[in-house]
Each structure stands twice: as C-alpha cells, then as structure tokens.
Amino acid sequence: MADPYATLGVPRSASEKDIKSAYRKLAKELHPDRNKDNTKAAERFSEVTRAYDLLSDATKRAQFDRGEIDAEGNPANPFGGGFGGGFGGGGGFRPEDLRGQNPFGTGGAGAEGIDLGDLFEGLFGGGGARSARTQGPFGGGGGFAGQQRRPPPPQKGGDIAYKLRVPFVDAATRKDQRITLADGKTIDLKLPAGVEDGTQMRLKGKGQHGPGGAGDGIVTISIDKHAFFRREGDNIRLDLPITLAEAVGGGKVKVPTVDGPVMLTIKPGTSSGTTMRLGGKGFGRKDGKRGDQLVTLEIDLPEDVTELAKRLDGWQDNRNLRAKMGV
Known part of the structure; x- marks a missing residue:
C-alpha cells in the first residue's frame, strides 16, 4: 500500500481531526453504493480505509512515522542488520574467506593435509563449500552473511460495505437497529453517541474470509427524513x-x-x-x-x-x- 498520508491526501503534520475529515470525505466519494460496477473505486475505498485505520491509531501512527512498521502495519525490518560481524569482525562468516588459507599454518591444506573444501563438504553435505555459500547452515539463501527474511503475513479477507437506513426518531433516541449480514445472520447494532447522516461503524470480523482471518463490515448510516421534525x-x-x-x-x-x-x-x-x-x-x-x-x-x-x-x-x-x- 502507498504512503497512508498520501492516500488520504494529508501532510504528516495533520491533526486527528484533519485525518478524520479527509477520510470521511473520501469514503463518501468512493463508497461502493455510489460507485456500482466500478472496481477501481472499490479498491480505492479499501486503500483509504486501511490508511485511516493505521493513522487513526496513535501508537501505529507513531511507529510508522519512526519507520518501525510499513503502511500495512508489518515490521519494517524484523531482524535489524542481520547477524552482525560474525567471525571476522566483518559482514558475517563466509566459508570462501578460508579457501586457500590454512588455519594451522600456510598453504591450501591443514596440518594433516586435509583440503578445506572437503572439510566443508563433510560439514554441510554433498555441496561442499559452494553449498555452504549458497545455502547457509540455517537454510535459505545467503549463507552465514545472509539475512533471513520473514515471509509476509497471510492477507485478511476484504471488507464488506453495508448501508443502514435509520428512522429519524430511532436515530435521535439511539434505538438499537437490526442489520442482516452477507452470511444471512442478523445482529442488533447500538448506535453511537453523536450519530449523524454518513456516520460509519466498523464490525470487526464481519467481512470476507481470508487466509489471515476475516475482514470487517463497514456500516454507513443514512438517517431518514421526518414528516414534521x-x-x-x-x-x-x-x-x-x-x-x-x-x-x-x-x-x-x-x-x-x-x-x-x-x-x-x-x-x-x-x-x-x-x-x-x-x-x-x-x-x-x-x-x-x-x-x-x-x-x-x-x-x-x-x-x-x-x-x-x-x-x-x-x-x-x-x-x-x-x-x-x-x-
């Protein structure tokens, strides 16, 4: 995902109020109900929502600003600078650094005439020193000096957008509203304090299923007009x-x-x-x-x-x- 500040169109110095205002404006423009059959608008709506989720969380926003996490909320560099100096005080121990050298004296063989290439073959398997350089003792590429990259976390399922029409009197008195989800189940929603036309509610885990868990349900409130109020x-x-x-x-x-x-x-x-x-x-x-x-x-x-x-x-x-x- 792109920089969340750029996604919402706000500077890094933006206040919480500025971020919320920018999100609400974009969410209204890109809402699936207003952009039917427009997949780009739906994708953009999801990007804007993810950017707001990160920047509206004070802890995550601070971590992102310090470069500790990326725009998806994942650690930016989980292993720091690798394994450090290794054996030689340099960029980590590499078997090829010992080729042609004898730790017991001079020349290409050890004290008993053992070729170091054969020694590494015995340690790391049939690939010899070449295998050690390419595979490393811990598996994967990069050898001893390589950094082990953690695979990205599995993606959560997508969010599902809902539009809930609320009678004027129910909105004023904050009467619980029943909504039917995509899976056919119904739940009762408690309207938030200060509810108004366009208010959005997030239902954790009520979105589409994915390898990393279910997404969320995004409910947008629409308040009906009244005959005389x-x-x-x-x-x-x-x-x-x-x-x-x-x-x-x-x-x-x-x-x-x-x-x-x-x-x-x-x-x-x-x-x-x-x-x-x-x-x-x-x-x-x-x-x-x-x-x-x-x-x-x-x-x-x-x-x-x-x-x-x-x-x-x-x-x-x-x-x-x-x-x-x-x-």
Missing part, C-alpha cells in the same frame, strides 16, 4: 400550529417529541413565530447529553373566518406593526 445540529425543530384562541387566551397544548408527546404552556397574548425550548428532547451528543427541541408557534386561522369576523366587528388594532421596517 427537522434536525439542526444536535437540536430538533418543530413548527407547531395553534389556534387564535390559544394564542390570545394562553393555555396548555400537547406537543409531539421524539420521546413521546408532552404538554407545553402558552402565555396569553403569544404571537405567531414565538419559539419555545424543550430541554433534552433533541439528538444525543458525544458527551452523553442531548440537544433540545425548539418549538415555533404558528397561529393557524380557519378557512371560513365568517364567525371570527363577526366577533371582531367594531374592534381595531391601531398599532403600526411595520413602522420599524420603514413602511
């Missing part, structure tokens, strides 16, 4: 119709909320457009608290105002309500 940040807005009699005389009226109806007291002489606040009736926040519900009162007159006109006959409101507008 509107979301405004962590708050919920509601336009509530009231009668002229309720506005003039005041009283208690029933108001719908995502938690069920409550009673709201209206003061006598309340004007249309007045906004009242119901604390703790909004969306859940990340700090565990909830926003509010803002109720805007709207006076709704009947279609037939004949009776109302009779009652107002002879009464006039002489105020200039539009004076501050210059008219």
Whole structure:
C-alpha cells in the first residue's frame, strides 16, 4: 500500500481531526453504493480505509512515522542488520574467506593435509563449500552473511460495505437497529453517541474470509427524513400550529417529541413565530447529553373566518406593526 498520508491526501503534520475529515470525505466519494460496477473505486475505498485505520491509531501512527512498521502495519525490518560481524569482525562468516588459507599454518591444506573444501563438504553435505555459500547452515539463501527474511503475513479477507437506513426518531433516541449480514445472520447494532447522516461503524470480523482471518463490515448510516421534525445540529425543530384562541387566551397544548408527546404552556397574548425550548428532547451528543427541541408557534386561522369576523366587528388594532421596517 502507498504512503497512508498520501492516500488520504494529508501532510504528516495533520491533526486527528484533519485525518478524520479527509477520510470521511473520501469514503463518501468512493463508497461502493455510489460507485456500482466500478472496481477501481472499490479498491480505492479499501486503500483509504486501511490508511485511516493505521493513522487513526496513535501508537501505529507513531511507529510508522519512526519507520518501525510499513503502511500495512508489518515490521519494517524484523531482524535489524542481520547477524552482525560474525567471525571476522566483518559482514558475517563466509566459508570462501578460508579457501586457500590454512588455519594451522600456510598453504591450501591443514596440518594433516586435509583440503578445506572437503572439510566443508563433510560439514554441510554433498555441496561442499559452494553449498555452504549458497545455502547457509540455517537454510535459505545467503549463507552465514545472509539475512533471513520473514515471509509476509497471510492477507485478511476484504471488507464488506453495508448501508443502514435509520428512522429519524430511532436515530435521535439511539434505538438499537437490526442489520442482516452477507452470511444471512442478523445482529442488533447500538448506535453511537453523536450519530449523524454518513456516520460509519466498523464490525470487526464481519467481512470476507481470508487466509489471515476475516475482514470487517463497514456500516454507513443514512438517517431518514421526518414528516414534521427537522434536525439542526444536535437540536430538533418543530413548527407547531395553534389556534387564535390559544394564542390570545394562553393555555396548555400537547406537543409531539421524539420521546413521546408532552404538554407545553402558552402565555396569553403569544404571537405567531414565538419559539419555545424543550430541554433534552433533541439528538444525543458525544458527551452523553442531548440537544433540545425548539418549538415555533404558528397561529393557524380557519378557512371560513365568517364567525371570527363577526366577533371582531367594531374592534381595531391601531398599532403600526411595520413602522420599524420603514413602511
């Protein structure tokens, strides 16, 4: 995988917030639901997700920045610099360094006339010193001076993308949602605090199976619109119709909320457009608290105002309500 910073398009000095913002933007653009039959977009989506997984983990990010692990999270150099100086203080012991030399004196044979080539044949098998140079006493290539490379870990299975539509009221109250996975099994998901449209949840081990284990399930939340509630940040807005009699005389009226109806007291002489606040009736926040519900009162007159006109006959409101507008 390429450099995770380059994959997300952020500098190495990027903050956690910058990394999260870049990931969310790319994830929305590359999501499989928006790029059907586009394999390149799916591959890019997986790369972006893996890059975010590494950089969102403070420990792994620090290890990557120090060069201790690669972009896949594997050790960058598991054996350091090899076996070190070996026998001669150089780059490791090599049988060919002794060819033509006699450790017991001078010349090409030992004290008893033993050829060193035959000696190495006895030690390492039928390949002689040549075999020692190419195979090494520990198997594999490189001989004594060679570095033993650890094989790459088996690949995990791919991630599976899911899209979960959540009713407006369920999202506000964080009601558990049931989702059916690719294998046909169903699980109940607890919505996270601060859930919003586009929030993603990771289901560990719920992806495709692979030699290195199963991938993950990536669930993207889509919150449905409501017939009369509107979301405004962590708050919920509601336009509530009231009668002229309720506005003039005041009283208690029933108001719908995502938690069920409550009673709201209206003061006598309340004007249309007045906004009242119901604390703790909004969306859940990340700090565990909830926003509010803002109720805007709207006076709704009947279609037939004949009776109302009779009652107002002879009464006039002489105020200039539009004076501050210059008219």
